[in-house]
Amino acid sequence: MKKVLVLGATSAIAQxxxxxxxxxxxxxxxxxxxxxxxxxxxxDARTRGAARVEAETLDLDDFAQHEPLxxxxxAALGGLDGALLAHGVxxxxxxxxxxxxxxxxxxxxxxxxxxxxxxxxxxRFEAQRAxxxxxxxxxxxxxxxQSNYVYGAxxxxxxxxxxxxRNRLAPAGVAVVTVKPGFVDTPMTAxxxxxxxxxxPEAVARGLLRAVDTHQDEVYLPDFWRPIxxxxxxxxxxxxxxxxx
Amino acid sequence: MTMEPKSWGRYPRVSxxxxxxxTWTSEPLPVPPEGGSLLPxxxxxxxxxxxxxxxxxxxxxxxxxxxxxxxxxxxxxxxxSGVTLDGILRLVTNQGWFLPATPGxxxxxxxxxxxxxxxxxxxVRVGTFGRHLRRFExxxxxxxxxxxxxxxxxxxxxxxxxGLGLTGLITWAEIQLRRVSNPFMHQETVAFSNLEGFLxxxxxxxxxxxxxxxxxxxLARGRHLGxxxxxxxxxxxxxxxxxxxxxxxxxxxxxxxxxxxxxxxxVSVTAFNALHYRMRNQGLMHYEPYFxxxxxxxxxxxxxxxxxxxxxxxxxxxxxxxxxxxKGILDRSAHSGMPSFLTVLKTYGDVPSPGWMxxxxxxxxxxxxxxxxxxRTYQLVDALDRLxxxxxxxxxxxxxxxxxxxSFAAYYPERERFAQYVDPxxxxxxxxxxxxxx
Numbered sequence: 001m002k003k004v005l006v007l008g009a010t011s012a013i014a015q016x017x018x019x020x021x022x023x024x025x026x027x028x029x030x031x032x033x034x035x036x037x038x039x040x041x042x043x044d045a046r047t048r049g050a051a052r053v054e055a056e057t058l059d060l061d062d063f064a065q066h067e068p069l070x071x072x073x074x075a076a077l078g079g080l081d082g083a084l085l086a087h088g089v090x091x092x093x094x095x096x097x098x099x100x101x102x103x104x105x106x107x108x109x110x111x112x113x114x115x116x117x118x119x120x121x122x123x124r125f126e127a128q129r130a131x132x133x134x135x136x137x138x139x140x141x142x143x144x145x146q147s148n149y150v151y152g153a154x155x156x157x158x159x160x161x162x163x164x165x166r167n168r169l170a171p172a173g174v175a176v177v178t179v180k181p182g183f184v185d186t187p188m189t190a191x192x193x194x195x196x197x198x199x200x201p202e203a204v205a206r207g208l209l210r211a212v213d214t215h216q217d218e219v220y221l222p223d224f225w226r227p228i229x230x231x232x233x234x235x236x237x238x239x240x241x242x243x244x245x
Numbered sequence: 246m247t248m249e250p251k252s253w254g255r256y257p258r259v260s261x262x263x264x265x266x267x268t269w270t271s272e273p274l275p276v277p278p279e280g281g282s283l284l285p286x287x288x289x290x291x292x293x294x295x296x297x298x299x300x301x302x303x304x305x306x307x308x309x310x311x312x313x314x315x316x317x318x319x320x321x322x323x324x325x326s327g328v329t330l331d332g333i334l335r336l337v338t339n340q341g342w343f344l345p346a347t348p349g350x351x352x353x354x355x356x357x358x359x360x361x362x363x364x365x366x367x368x369v370r371v372g373t374f375g376r377h378l379r380r381f382e383x384x385x386x387x388x389x390x391x392x393x394x395x396x397x398x399x400x401x402x403x404x405x406x407x408g409l410g411l412t413g414l415i416t417w418a419e420i421q422l423r424r425v426s427n428p429f430m431h432q433e434t435v436a437f438s439n440l441e442g443f444l445x446x447x448x449x450x451x452x453x454x455x456x457x458x459x460x461x462x463x464l465a466r467g468r469h470l471g472x473x474x475x476x477x478x479x480x481x482x483x484x485x486x487x488x489x490x491x492x493x494x495x496x497x498x499x500x501x502x503x504x505x506x507x508x509x510x511x512v513s514v515t516a517f518n519a520l521h522y523r524m525r526n527q528g529l530m531h532y533e534p535y536f537x538x539x540x541x542x543x544x545x546x547x548x549x550x551x552x553x554x555x556x557x558x559x560x561x562x563x564x565x566x567x568x569x570x571x572k573g574i575l576d577r578s579a580h581s582g583m584p585s586f587l588t589v590l591k592t593y594g595d596v597p598s599p600g601w602m603x604x605x606x607x608x609x610x611x612x613x614x615x616x617x618x619x620x621r622t623y624q625l626v627d628a629l630d631r632l633x634x635x636x637x638x639x640x641x642x643x644x645x646x647x648x649x650x651x652s653f654a655a656y657y658p659e660r661e662r663f664a665q666y667v668d669p670x671x672x673x674x675x676x677x678x679x680x681x682x683x
Contacts, residue, residue, distance in 0.1 A: 043312065
C-alpha cells in the first residue's frame with residue numbers, strides 16, 4: 001500500500017498504522033471528525049517520513065460525502081491503492097436495549113457507513129485491477145453475546161459483507177483484509193477494566209500490516225483470539241444461551 | 246481507572262491515585278477529585294515521590310505522543326510532551342541529529358525531561374535539557390494556555406523548567422537538537438585509585454572530551470576511597486562512518502520478577518565492583534549502550550526486590566568543602582554495611598539553566614543507590630542529606646524520597662518565587678512532603 005486512504009484516522013489503531021505506513025514512505029489521505037486531532041496525526045505522519053499527507057475533516061455519518069471523498073482522495077494522491085476503514089463506535093448496549101435509536105446509530109456508523117464507503121472503493125479498485133481494502137471488524141462479530149450484541153451485530157454484518165466482497169474482488173486481484181482485534185487498550189475502551197487479554201494499538205497495527213504484506217484474508221489480533229473464538233463459536237446454542245457472556 | 250503506579254525506585258509507595266489519560270493537546274484538563282489534585286505523569290522514571298500523587302489524579306501522557314514537526318536543516322524538533330527521548334533519537338539520529346542533553350535512560354518523556362530539567366554526561370559543555378528548549382505550551386487548570394519561551398512568558402518558562410510538573414501540563418515543546426556525523430561514540434576508560442585521582446582526571450578530560458562520567462567502587466575505603474573508572478567520550482567523527490560497528494541487537498532481556506531481598510548483599514556487590522574495576526575498554530561503540538547501558542535490561546529496578554531502593558544524588562560545590570563532603574558521603578556509605586550497587590560521580594559545569602528550580606550547579610555530583618532495608622537505609626540517606634547541606638550542595642528531587650523540608654528550603658532558594666507559579670489544582674507527594682504538608 002503506497003497511496004492509502006485512512007478513514008477514522010484519529011482512532012488509536014489507525015494512528016498506530018499510519019505511523020508504520022509513514023515510516024515506509026507511503027502517501028496518505030487522512031479523514032477524521034476533529035480538525036485539531038486530525039492535524040496532530042497528519043503532522044506526526046509528515047514528521048515520520050510519509051511521502052505526502054493530506055487531511056480532510058469530515059463526519060463519516062454523512063453518507064452523501066462518501067463518493068466525492070473517494071474522488072478527492074484519489075485526485076489528491078494521484079491514485080489510490082489502499083484504504084483502511086478504522087472508524088467505529090462501541091455504543092452503549094444498555095441504552096441500545098432501551099431505544100432503537102442508539103442501536104441504529106451503532107449500525108449506521110459501524111456497518112452502513114463502511115458499506116457506503118466500500119462500494120465506490122471496491123468499484124474503483126476492481127476497475128484498476130489492484131488495491132487492498134483493510135477493514136477493522138471485531139471478534140465481537142463472531143458470536144452475539146448479551147453484553148454487547150448490538151456492537152457485535154454491526155461487526156458481524158461487516159465481516160459477512162467483507163467475505164462476499166473478497167469473493168467478488170478476488171478475480172480482479174483486489175485484496176480484502178478483515179481485521180478482528182480483541183480487546184485493545186484505546187480511548188474507546190477507557191472505561192473498561194484492563195486485563196491480560198488487552199493488546200496495545202501498536203501491536204494490532206503491526207499485525208494488521210503483516211496481514212496485508214502476507215496476503216491474509218482474515219486476521220485475529222493478537223492471534224490467540226483465533227482459537228478462543230473457535231471455541232466460543234463451537235459452544236452449542238442451547239448451552240450458550242445460559243452463559244453470562 | 247485506579248492504578249498503583251510506582252516510581253522507579255518503588256519507594257515510597259502511595260495509594261489512591263487515579264489515572265486520567267491525556268490523548269490530545271486540545272483537551273481541557275479534568276477537574277481534580279474532591280480534596281485531590283492533578284500531576285502530570287510520563288513514564289514514571291523518577292525514583293522517589295516527585296512523580297506520585299497520593300489520593301490525587303495522574304495526567305498520564307503516554308498517548309500525547311505526536312511529532313509536530315522536524316526540520317532536518319536546522320535541527321529544530323517540535324513534539325507533544327509524551328514523546329519519549331527514545332522516539333526522538335530513533336527519528337533523528339539517522340538524519341544527523343542528536344539530543345543536546347541525555348539522561349541515563351531513554352525511557353523518559355519530553356515533559357518529564359523538562360519538569361526535571363535532566364542533564365547528561367556533558368553538563369560541563371552544554372548545561373541541562375532546559376537550556377536547549379526553544380518554547381513549549383503550558384496548560385493550566387483555569388483553562389489558560391501559554392506559549393512559553395525566553396522571549397514570551399519568560400517567568401512561566403523559567404518556573405516550569407525543573408518545576409516538577411507543578412506549574413501545569415506541558416502539552417508540546419520545541420527543542421534545538423545538536424548535529425552528529427553518525428550514531429557512534431568514541432570512548433575510553435581510565436582507572437583512578439582514589440578521589441584525588443578522579444579530580445585530576447576530570448579537570449584534564451573536560452578539555453578534550455564532551456562526555457565524562459566515573460563509576461566508583463563504593464566498597465573501597467582508606468587510601469582507596471573513591472577509586473573507580475573514568476569513562477570519557479566524544480561523538481565519533483565523520484571518518485568512522487566507513488567502518489561502522491553494527492548497532493547493538495536490543496536484548497529482549499528483562500528482569501522477570503522481584504529478586505529476593507538477599508540477592509544484593511555485600512558479597513555480590515563486592516564481586517560486581519571488583520569485576521567492574523578490572524574492565525577497561527576503548528574504542529568505537531553505538532550510542533545506545535554508551536548512553537543507556539541499563540535500558541537493555543527491562544525492569545532492572547526489580548533486582549532490588551519488592552521493597553525497592555532509595556537513590557541519593559547530590560551535587561556539591563567545586564571547593565574544599567565540596568570535596569570533603571564527597572569523601573564523607575563515600576566513607577559513610579562504605580562503612581554502612583549497606584553497599585551502593587551503582588555509584589556514579591560526575592562533574593557539572595557553570596552553564597546556567599533557565600529553570601529556577603533546576604538541580605545541577607557547578608561542582609561534583611555523586612549518585613548512589615541503596616536497596617531499601619527500611620529504617621537503617623533511611624537513616625543513612627538522611628545522614629548523606631545532612632552532609633550535602635553542610636557543604637552547601639543540593640539533592641536532586643527526581644532521585645529523592647527523603648530530603649527534609651529544611652533541606653529543601655536550603656537547597657532551593659527560589660522556592661517561594663516558584664511556589665507562586667504552582668497551579669492551585671496541581672500537587673505531588675514530593676511537593677507536600679518538602680513543604681511540610683504531610
